[in-house]
Amino acid sequence: xxxxxxxxxxxxxxxxxxxxxxxxxxxxxxxxxxxxxxxxxxxxxxxxxxxxxxxxxxxxxxxxxxxxxxxxxxxxxxxxxxxxxxxxxxxxxxxxxxxxxxxxxxxxxxxxxxxxxxxxxxxxxxxxxxxxxxxxxxxxxxxxxxxxxxxxxxxxxx
Amino acid sequence: xxxxxxxxxxxxxxxxxxxxxxxxxxxxxxxxxxxxxxxxxxxxxxxxxxxxxxxxxxxxxxxxxxxxxxxxxxxxxxxxxxxxxxxxxxxxxxxxxxxxxxxxxxxxxxxxxxxxxxxxxxxxxxxxxxxxxxxxxxxxxxxxxxxxxxxxxxxxxxxxxxxxxxxxxxxxxxxxxxxxxxxxxxxxxxxxxxxxxxxxxxxxxxxxxxxxxxxxxxxxxxxxxxxxxxxxxxxxxxxxxxxxxxxxxxxxxxxxxxxxxxxxxxxxxxxxxxxxxxxxxxxxxxxxxxxxxxxxxxxxxxxxxxxxxxxxxxxxxxxxxxxxxxxxxxxxxxxxxxxxxxxxxxxxxxxxxxxxxxxxxxxxxxxxxxxxxxxxxxxxxxxxxxxxxxxxxxxxxxxxxxxxxxxxxxxxxxxxxxxxxxxxxxxxxxxxxxxxxxxxxxxxxxxxxxxxxxxxxxxxxxxxxxxxxxxxxxxxxxxxxxxxxxxxxxxxxxxxxxxxxxxxxxxxxxxxxxxxxxxxxxxxxxxxxxxxxxxxxxxxxxxxxxxxxxxxxxxxxxxxxxxxxxxxxxxxxxxxxxxxxxxxxxxxxxxxxxxxxxxxxxxxxxxxxxxxxxxxxxxxx
Ligand SMILES: Cc1cc2nc3c(=O)[nH]c(=O)nc-3n(C[C@H](O)[C@H](O)[C@H](O)COP(=O)(O)O)c2cc1C
Ligand code: FES
Numbered sequence: 001x002x003x004x005x006x007x008x009x010x011x012x013x014x015x016x017x018x019x020x021x022x023x024x025x026x027x028x029x030x031x032x033x034x035x036x037x038x039x040x041x042x043x044x045x046x047x048x049x050x051x052x053x054x055x056x057x058x059x060x061x062x063x064x065x066x067x068x069x070x071x072x073x074x075x076x077x078x079x080x081x082x083x084x085x086x087x088x089x090x091x092x093x094x095x096x097x098x099x100x101x102x103x104x105x106x107x108x109x110x111x112x113x114x115x116x117x118x119x120x121x122x123x124x125x126x127x128x129x130x131x132x133x134x135x136x137x138x139x140x141x142x143x144x145x146x147x148x149x150x151x152x153x154x155x156x157x158x
Numbered sequence: 159x160x161x162x163x164x165x166x167x168x169x170x171x172x173x174x175x176x177x178x179x180x181x182x183x184x185x186x187x188x189x190x191x192x193x194x195x196x197x198x199x200x201x202x203x204x205x206x207x208x209x210x211x212x213x214x215x216x217x218x219x220x221x222x223x224x225x226x227x228x229x230x231x232x233x234x235x236x237x238x239x240x241x242x243x244x245x246x247x248x249x250x251x252x253x254x255x256x257x258x259x260x261x262x263x264x265x266x267x268x269x270x271x272x273x274x275x276x277x278x279x280x281x282x283x284x285x286x287x288x289x290x291x292x293x294x295x296x297x298x299x300x301x302x303x304x305x306x307x308x309x310x311x312x313x314x315x316x317x318x319x320x321x322x323x324x325x326x327x328x329x330x331x332x333x334x335x336x337x338x339x340x341x342x343x344x345x346x347x348x349x350x351x352x353x354x355x356x357x358x359x360x361x362x363x364x365x366x367x368x369x370x371x372x373x374x375x376x377x378x379x380x381x382x383x384x385x386x387x388x389x390x391x392x393x394x395x396x397x398x399x400x401x402x403x404x405x406x407x408x409x410x411x412x413x414x415x416x417x418x419x420x421x422x423x424x425x426x427x428x429x430x431x432x433x434x435x436x437x438x439x440x441x442x443x444x445x446x447x448x449x450x451x452x453x454x455x456x457x458x459x460x461x462x463x464x465x466x467x468x469x470x471x472x473x474x475x476x477x478x479x480x481x482x483x484x485x486x487x488x489x490x491x492x493x494x495x496x497x498x499x500x501x502x503x504x505x506x507x508x509x510x511x512x513x514x515x516x517x518x519x520x521x522x523x524x525x526x527x528x529x530x531x532x533x534x535x536x537x538x539x540x541x542x543x544x545x546x547x548x549x550x551x552x553x554x555x556x557x558x559x560x561x562x563x564x565x566x567x568x569x570x571x572x573x574x575x576x577x578x579x580x581x582x583x584x585x586x587x588x589x590x591x592x593x594x595x596x597x598x599x600x601x602x603x604x605x606x607x608x609x610x611x612x613x614x615x616x617x618x619x620x621x622x623x624x625x626x627x628x629x630x631x632x633x634x635x636x637x638x639x640x641x642x643x644x645x646x647x648x649x650x651x652x653x654x655x656x657x658x659x660x661x662x663x664x665x666x667x668x669x670x671x672x673x674x675x676x677x678x679x680x681x682x683x684x685x686x687x688x689x690x691x692x693x694x695x696x697x698x699x700x701x702x703x704x705x706x707x708x709x710x711x712x713x714x715x716x717x718x719x720x721x722x723x724x725x726x727x728x729x730x731x732x733x734x735x736x737x738x739x740x741x742x743x744x745x746x747x748x749x750x751x752x753x754x755x756x757x758x759x760x761x762x763x764x765x766x767x768x769x770x771x772x773x774x775x776x777x778x779x
Contacts, residue, residue, distance in 0.1 A: 023473075025473060027456055062475055067456070067457035068457035082377075083377075085377045085535070085575070085622070085623075086534035090536075091764070094761070097761075122375075122459070123376070125379075127378050127532055127534040128532070128541050129193055129197055129540075139195060140196055141231075145764065
């Protein structure tokens with residue numbers, strides 16, 4: 001996918017204006033930018049660097065350290081399949097394969113229509129209902145292959 | 159008495175009166191923790207509202223936190239004035255219409271779906287084996303109060319501990335009381351909480367911080383999430399009391415990003431507490447000030463380690479640093495910082511209301527109080543259980559947990575997550591006690607208990623945890639970064655039938671080295687799952703090495719899937735489920751799997767309703 005030529009950085013500036021003088025706010029700033037744009041656009045990071053006086057290299061260090069940050073755009077719905085212990089022993093990998101099969105992508109990838117991104121996660125805290133996955137902010141448990149199909153269908157439609 | 163305190167006491171009086179007054183209108187409770195929602199509570203709630211509208215019925219619908227019975231989610235309770243509160247389990251939107259019609263309209267409970275009648279928060283379901291051996295202190299309010307209502311928390315004596323601390327006790331007395339209770343940190347290491355507070359109090363410096371570790375990174379554990387979602391004020395109150403004791407004016411709750419509901423409820427709780435002058439400037443007019451901020455984690459397991467967590471709060475890469483200096487001396491921005499776990503803080507209000515002696519009366523000599531466990535895996539009753547220290551693993555798994563799912567055979571219990579170990583049947587009588595668990599090679603950990611049955615392969619379990627710690631290793635120190643990788647390679651080889659006995663010895667030696675030489679707790683404990691499985695299940699490793707078999711039938715490289723021609727009905731479901739078209743056969747005739755094409759994904763086994771897909775030794779068919 002080609003990235004848009006110009007990115008409107010107003011949201012970045014607004015976020016920076018609220019946090020740039022708070023100590024230790026770098027991660028919060030990055031989280032809010034990602035929330036607004038869906039990922040961390042390169043020009044936004046340059047803006048952060050200038051405003052907060054943190055070298056870009058240091059920002060990249062932080063961004064690449066945490067699994068949550070993304071330098072590339074992601075799909076509208078992020079599906080995170082749990083591979084934590086409880087899900088592992090109750091068939092989590094199988095669910096990951098199933099979602100991958102349905103969407104035609106592997107973990108870490110996004111569908112061509114930008115609708116879904118598939119990720120793995122180690123425990124969603126719904127272990128009592130393993131195997132589990134999360135779509136956006138919503139957690140689903142007691143999965144079966146069939147339930148996964150239904151869920152994806154449901155999200156595909158809206 | 160200050161005006162703020164007066165206002166608080168008056169409000170407490172009022173909400174208590176209201177809580178104790180008999181209800182005048184029917185009440186419906188819906189369990190709305192992450193687990194309830196994951197099981198479909200949202201849809202159930204919607205169906206409830208629709209059905210009640212349809213019949214023109216009026217009732218108070220209350221959204222409550224998790225009561226612990228994950229196995230039975232979605233849980234819905236119905237209560238009429240003057241009658242007991244009746245709980246329904248496994249409620250689906252479909253079942254709702256009958257519950258509404260029969261119970262809410264005609265006052266006749268639908269007996270076949272009833273799980274029990276709720277008694278008191280201390281023993282919610284008398285006679286129900288899941289609760290008989292539990293002792294609910296931390297979880298006492300979960301499932302009983304609406305976590306988004308500060309009034310309901312206050313009505314159950316919430317913030318009363320804080321009031322007595324601020325009006326009647328010196329910080330030193332608070333620390334004394336916590337020390338007397340014997341409370342040890344619930345985040346894993348089990349350090350004495352009162353002592354930690356004392357160190358921070360005595361550490362020089364005017365600026366001090368309180369931090370709550372809500373990173374809950376152990377895969378297979380959700381105790382902290384349930385407490386945050388079900389009773390957020392308890393954690394906040396614990397932190398305020400701690401802040402008063404050590405002299406901190408600001409604090410952070412570091413919550414993992416995978417817990418959006420917990421974050422939402424904490425935000426509301428903080429705002430409500432501020433409004434009632436329980437948080438912020440001049441708390442309850444006593445002159446003491448303390449405020450709290452939420453920091454969301456960004457997805458790194460190592461950030462559960464205290465020094466890494468502090469680095470992350472300061473906006474840096476979450477890498478641990480050597481201790482000493484301990485955070486209590488030098489933490490956030492080099493200031494003395496107390497960092498405690500969610501469950502640790504949630505224990506504090508009770509200790510201040512009922513006293514350190516009360517708390518110390520429960521448990522063993524050196525492990526006091528209770529511990530919350532997330533009971534998962536192949537156990538019959540998955541869920542959240544709070545048990546008194548000193549109870550045995552056997553009691554938790556077989557009495558509380560109801561034994562093994564589907565009547566299979568117990569093989570091991572994994573306790574303590576990636577830092578813990580796997581214990582066999584012969585150690586099931588080990589009591590829940592920090593020191594006795596350490597002696598087995600496992601640890602108390604933060605409370606994950608994953609039960610494994612005869613179909614779980616111990617080499618695979620060890621590999622699973624090591625894969626986790628290896629990928630979460632921050633890379634700062636060599637033993638952890640390189641050591642875990644090499645260990646993983648050896649395990650990989652063994653599970654593929656390519657390992658030698660020499661590899662096993664090397665693996666053990668390297669594991670000991672990584673344990674001794676790593677910088678932080680991640681590396682120091684990462685070998686535990688490997689070492690305990692080798693120690694207690696050596697024969698299983700040897701089966702992979704010498705006989706090239708996986709006794710549990712789990713390691714893909716060592717098994718073949720085949721179809722039992724007798725049991726196969728030729729329904730074609732397996733063939734349709736196979737992603738690589740390795741299954742052929744005519745309708746109504748036995749099917750066969752082509753081992754050359756099979757990728758051993760297990761889809762056919764899962765899809766077969768007749769149990770006709772079997773696992774055999776590699777090359778056997
Ligand atoms: C790799 C690693 C991960 C940890 N993860 C957590 C965690 O998720 N939650 C937690 O409370 N403590 C965790 N700890 C323990 C903390 O470092 C620290 O001991 C604890 O937060 C102190 O609080 P407590 O005394 O109340 O237990 C972890 C430690 C290590 C080494
Ligand atoms: S292990 Fe999957 S939700 Fe915890």
